[in-house]
Amino acid sequence: MLTVNNAFYDYEGQLALNDVSLEVKTGETLVIMGPNGSGKSTLLKILTGFFPLKDGSYHFKDLDINKAFLDDPKQAAKLYKQIGFVFQDSDVQLFNMSVREELAFGPQQLGLPPTEVEQRVADCLKLLAIERLAERVPYHLSGGEKKLVAIGSVLTMNPEVFVLDEPFNGLSPYYRTLIVELLAKLHQSGKTIILSSHHFGQIKDICDRVALFSEQHQIQKIMTKAEILNDPAELAHLSVL
Numbered sequence: 001m002l003t004v005n006n007a008f009y010d011y012e013g014q015l016a017l018n019d020v021s022l023e024v025k026t027g028e029t030l031v032i033m034g035p036n037g038s039g040k041s042t043l044l045k046i047l048t049g050f051f052p053l054k055d056g057s058y059h060f061k062d063l064d065i066n067k068a069f070l071d072d073p074k075q076a077a078k079l080y081k082q083i084g085f086v087f088q089d090s091d092v093q094l095f096n097m098s099v100r101e102e103l104a105f106g107p108q109q110l111g112l113p114p115t116e117v118e119q120r121v122a123d124c125l126k127l128l129a130i131e132r133l134a135e136r137v138p139y140h141l142s143g144g145e146k147k148l149v150a151i152g153s154v155l156t157m158n159p160e161v162f163v164l165d166e167p168f169n170g171l172s173p174y175y176r177t178l179i180v181e182l183l184a185k186l187h188q189s190g191k192t193i194i195l196s197s198h199h200f201g202q203i204k205d206i207c208d209r210v211a212l213f214s215e216q217h218q219i220q221k222i223m224t225k226a227e228i229l230n231d232p233a234e235l236a237h238l239s240v241l
Helices: 040-048 069-070 071-078 099-109 115-128 143-155 173-188 225-229 230-239
Strands: 002-011 015-026 029-033 054-059 083-086 161-164 191-198 209-213 221-223
Touching: 002 083, 002 115, 015 029, 015 040, 029 040, 029 071, 040 054, 040 083, 040 161, 040 191, 069 071, 069 230, 083 173, 099 115, 161 173, 173 191, 209 225, 221 225, 225 230
Parallel strands: 029 191, 029 209, 083 161, 161 191
Antiparallel strands: 002 015, 002 054, 209 221
């Protein structure tokens, strides 16, 4: 579904991705792990189409996601309709005056009829059990509530692929568990999920594979969940990242 080959990226000369290759299969949950600053967030943003690679290639299905593609709004929309991104910092993502408006914003931008937008919002509020928050101002919510709303703002657009940057960061165990349960439901429904995390213990029940970044901004190895669970040393290593 998504294929990255020999990817390079740098921020004004500071290397972020160093010859990275990766394939993500339809319907799988892939977890990106590794030290802070190793390239995880950069890779996720490139997959979502925030910016093009400096070198190498990225294909989403039959689309060649390069600079020319992303610079053409009509072409780029083909990618943006199919991939949803959840920021690590929920405050970056939430900007409407109520949770209801936040959840409605994405479907409205897709040009959906008002009745369908309303139904998607109602379904999302129910799925996330946040009906009580519908008229609240997002900025006034707790960190865990904000994260649920941020995920909900992507859910209502119903993308094929969900990309989440450190979704458990700064959350209480209660909200971490809620988000794991939600991701499990999305996984079971056939959605493709790509997320970065330092919490292998939290995501081990839903992940299919783990891609491990090194401090050299390269993918050091890609392992299945079974391979990790059957290797005590690797399991211990991933538990302390």
